[in-house]
Amino acid sequence: MDIVVGALSGMVDALPGKLGALLDQEYALLSGVRDDVRFLQTELGSMRAAIRRCESLDHHDAQTTGWVGRVREVAYDIEDWVDLFAIRVDGGAQPTPGFRAWIRRGWDKVAALPARHVIANELQGLKERVLEISEQRKRYSLDGMVGTTAQPPLDPRLSALFVEPNSIVGFDEEVERVSKLVVDAGSRTELKIVSIAGMAGSGKTTLANAVYRRLQNNFECFAFVSIGPKRDMVSNTVKDMLSKFSGQHRGGEDINQLITRVRDILAKKRYLIVVDDLWSSEQWGTIRCCFPENSLGSRIIITTRNDALPMDSYPCRSKVVHKISLLSDxxxxxxxxxxxxxxxxxxxxxxxxxxxxxxxxxxxxxxxxxxxxxxxxxxxxxxxxxxxxxLNLLCNSYSNGSDGLKQILNLSFNDLQPHPRTCLLYLSIFPENYEIDTDRLVRRWIAEGFIAEGRSTSAEETALGYLNELIGRNLVQPLDLNYERVPAHCRVHPVIHDFIVCKSMEENFSTLMDAQHVPNNDSTVRRLSLKNSSKQDQPAARNESMDLPHARSITVFGHASAVPQLTNLKVVRVLDLEGCDGLVCLEGLCKLVLLRYLSLKGTAASELPAAIGDLKCLETLDVRSTKVGELPPSIVRLEKLMHLLAGSAKLPGGIAEMKALRTLSCGGPTKSSLNFIEEISKHNTLRELELYSDDTEMPGNKKGVMFPANGFWSVKKLCIRQSSPLVTFEPRALPAIQALELRFQKGLADESSGVSGMENLSSLKCVLLDFEQHDAGAMVTVDAVRNAAQRVLPDHQYITIKVDGKSY
CATH class of the missing domain: 1.10.1900 (c-terminal domain of poly(a) binding protein)
Structure with a gap:
């Protein structure tokens, strides 16, 4: 029986630290509460060690699986208790110095005594559950039983080694192409490595074997060997290679002696070696020592699921990666x-x-x-x-016979570290073949608590690192790469999607359902992904039988009528209604005290609650493409808000004082707010800025949006959306700008370019100019912007110009 512990392991890793941070705070814990917190901290550390042991084994019995499930549920509830603690005790306010503040804190502690007693009772309940789980582990000796009952299944990859050439379909061109890469390209005397990379089940082994059979007689010495994901398989691989060369090996030799014997055999021979199913740099770092550079035209073919291997570490100059294609229709x-x-x-x-x-x-x-x-x-x-x-190909009663496919995908899944594994599971929330916006995904990962800031890296950088790892391992498909090779969107292959949905259901990581067919499921809903194709008011998800008080995220696709009642969502961190049709009810929104991510993008929402400033934990607010015309003044109280995506909506005064802001999308300067640009230009944490400007309210000096000298010094991406080009960049403006997007409807009537000062943007790396209408004024702007961009970007690689949908 497979066990899914990736997401759980990452959470249990973090919980002891969270509890420790709670103990360090100056909260007046009731008698005994501090000791209970210390107990949970210690016991969770012990559980973490047991879970790590589970992770390291391939097969588990039903008792172990059940025990891990109970640990998962109590870990979720402990984290909810910790996150709610400060808010329920003192509203999450930070301690401030001074005598009056000391008096106020004392009064608040007295006023909060009833809440503290409730908190203490909840903690006692959690402690009892943890004790029971701990006793269960000891009672059934689970530590000694995990991984001992099941026989490992046969490796389904073996069949790829014995495929008859005439039975291969769709690989003729691939075989021809890789054969040429192996034999023809580069110097005929130097050692060359050809890496065949691709997703699990794409035919890498079949392709490599076909090329090997075709070319082996051109070499004096040849061998086809496999490794696999386990690190201890390298020595077996070297022994296998040695056996194929010499017909035997002595036995009792360590890895150094084995490598030396292989090198001696290959030193003066032209060899062809296929190393199938390479997984890690550590494996490659050892096995590459077997292959001497003897200037005889030797070749190494490697198959791997990781695009970054083995090209990252080898002195050989001739290295090629061949990305295997999926079959055509x-x-x-x-x-x-x-x-x-x-x-x-x-x-x-x-x-x-x-x-x-x-x-x-x-x-x-x-x-x-x-x-x-x-x-x-x-x-x-x-x-x-x-x-x-x-139906799902891999997790339903009709999927018998897919065990080999599931097993191969399991190898990729189990090879991930806990945090990237959790991030991969999270993609099960999105529908099959859904193009997922990268910014949306990264911000949701952070809001869910999957990403921690490092000492020298931000949470966003860490999250993008995880995404790149999933892409590099061919578990996620990148779409629309930008100048930094970061995908604007990503997608999951249908088979991978079936697999992670299956895993997600096994772990109760997320609940995926159709609004018209609410399942009778006793499991606690932690993350709800709801598809609602009905346009009628049939709010199935509001059914009281659904256990939503423990839901951490709610995502709705389709009609908004199925959105659950917000008053039931006590610990929700993510509320994502992007693209929902119909009216959106926001009653109870301001009571979601743990909410970190709120997206109403593309909905019919027309206004936000006046008290939205009470959502002290909110990090992302997205109301782009809605009917919201103006944000409430209380928005400026959101001290943790990093991404304010208001679209064309107008902002209240005080936005410049929101020090946590990293991304800002809003209505631009008007006659009533001429100092807006000047105000926010001094913001020292802003990284991305998007301005929606209305020409009809522009000042009469025809300069339109003007970016002042020494302003916006931390902004790396700027997007301007307005009717016609009225933009000026003063010298030394936007010194860190790397990406510039200019989106206009039409050119100026006097056929002037309307865009000036682009040559001042010396750090620019990418320019996009987009006109909706083709007119003379637009083409004048196109010529001016292209000329300026070519002076700043000499290689012209990232200059994109479109007019009425056509590229120029």
Whole structure:
């Protein structure tokens, strides 16, 4: 039985530190409470060690799985208790010095005594649960039982080594291309490494084996060896290689002796070695020592799920990465029909409609195509095919036979560290094939508490590092890379999505449901992802039978009628209604004291509650593309707000005093707020700025939006959206600017460019100019901006100009 502990491990890692921080605060804990907190801190440390032991093993019994599940639930509740503590005791206010403040704190402590007694009782309940879980571990000797009952399954990758050449479909061009990379490119005498990288099940081993068979007779010495994810497999791989070269090995030799013997054999021979299924730099750092650079034209082929390996550490100058492609629709169809119907070239007419759905779920992944075809080979009923087309390939009663596919994906999942593993599970919240905005994802990860700031890195940088790792391991697909190679969006392959949905359900990490079919599930809902296709007012998610008081995030796709009653969401951190149709009810919003991420983007919301400033934990507020015209004055009280995305809405005074702001999107300067730019230009933490300006309210001097000298010194990205180009950059303005977006509707009537001073932006790396209308004034601006951008960006690599949807 597989066990999912990735998200749990990351949370239990953090909890002892959270409890320690609580003890360090100057809170007046009731008698005994401090000792109980210390007890939880110690016991959770012990549980963390046990969970780590679970993580290191491949197979677990039902008792261990149940015990981990109980630890998960109590860990969630302890974290909720800690996060609510300060807010319930003193509203989360920071201690201030002075005699009056001391008197006020004393009075607050007296007034909060009833709440403190409730808090103490809750803590006692948590302590009792932890004691019971600890006793259960001892009573059933779980530490000694984990990983001892199940036999490891056969490795499904073995079949790829014995595929007959005439049965390979869709790989002819790949085999030809990689063969040329191995033999032809570069110097014929120097050692060359060709890395075949791609997602699990994409046919890397099959491709490498086909190339190996084709080329092996051109070399004096050749071998095909596999490693696998376990670190202790390297020595076995070297022994296997030695056995293939010499027919035997002596036994009892350490890894250094084995490597020396291999090097001696290869030193004066032209060799071809395939190292299949490489996982880590540590593995490569050892096994690469086997391969001498003998200037005889030797070649090494490596297959890996990680695009960054093994090119990061080897003195060899000739290195090439070949990213294996997924099957085209035509090849995927051909492979499926060959496996499902043997010699049949066409799908039976009565199955054609559902066949398209089945192929879409496979997404061109060869292993998925073969697996599903094998399931349906003896089933010619449309109902049976339709059932599979509409279900998760990996976690339903109809998925028997997918164990090999699931096992291969498990290898990638289990090789991740706890925090990236949690971040991957989180993607199960989004629908299949959904293009996820990177900024949205990163901010949600941070709001959920998955990301911690390092000593020299911000939380955003750490989160992007996790995303890049998932991309590099071919678990997430990047879309729309920018000048820094950061994707604007990302997506999960349908098979990977099925897999993480399955894992998420096993761990009760998230609850995924259709609003029209509320499941009878006794599990506590921690994260709710709700799809509501109905346009009628059928708020199924408001059903009182759903346990939502413990929900940490609510995400709704479709119609807003299914949004749960906000008064039920006592510990929610993320409320994401982006793109929901229909009216959005915000009653009770200001009572969500732990809320960190709120997105109403693209909804019909028309105003925010006046008391929104009470949401002291709020970090992201997104009301872009809504009917909200102006933000409430209380917004300036949100001391932790980092991303204020108001779109075209106007801001109240005092925004410049919000010191935590990193991203600001808002209505630009008007006649009633001519000093707005000057005010926010002194903001020293702002990194991204988006201005929506109205030409009709611009000052009459035709300068429009003017960016002053020595202003906005920390802004790296600027986007201006307005009807016509009226922008001026003074010398020494925006000294850190790297990305500039200018989006206009039309050019100026007098056919002047309207954009001046771009040559002053010396640190610029990327320029985007976009006009909705093609007119003479627009083309004058295009020429002026292009010329200025080319002077700043000599390589012209990141200059993008579009007019009426066409590139120029």
């Amino acid at each position: 035509a090849d995927a169809k051909k492979l499926f029909l060959k496996k499902a119907f043997s010699s049949r070239n066409d799908c039976p007419p009565h199955l054609e409609g559902v066949f398209t759905q089945v192929m879409r779920r496979c997404g061109g992944l060869p292993l998925a195509v073969v697996t599903v075809a094998a399931k349906l080979a003896q089933k010619h009923s449309r109902d049976e095919w339709g059932k599979l087309a509409g």
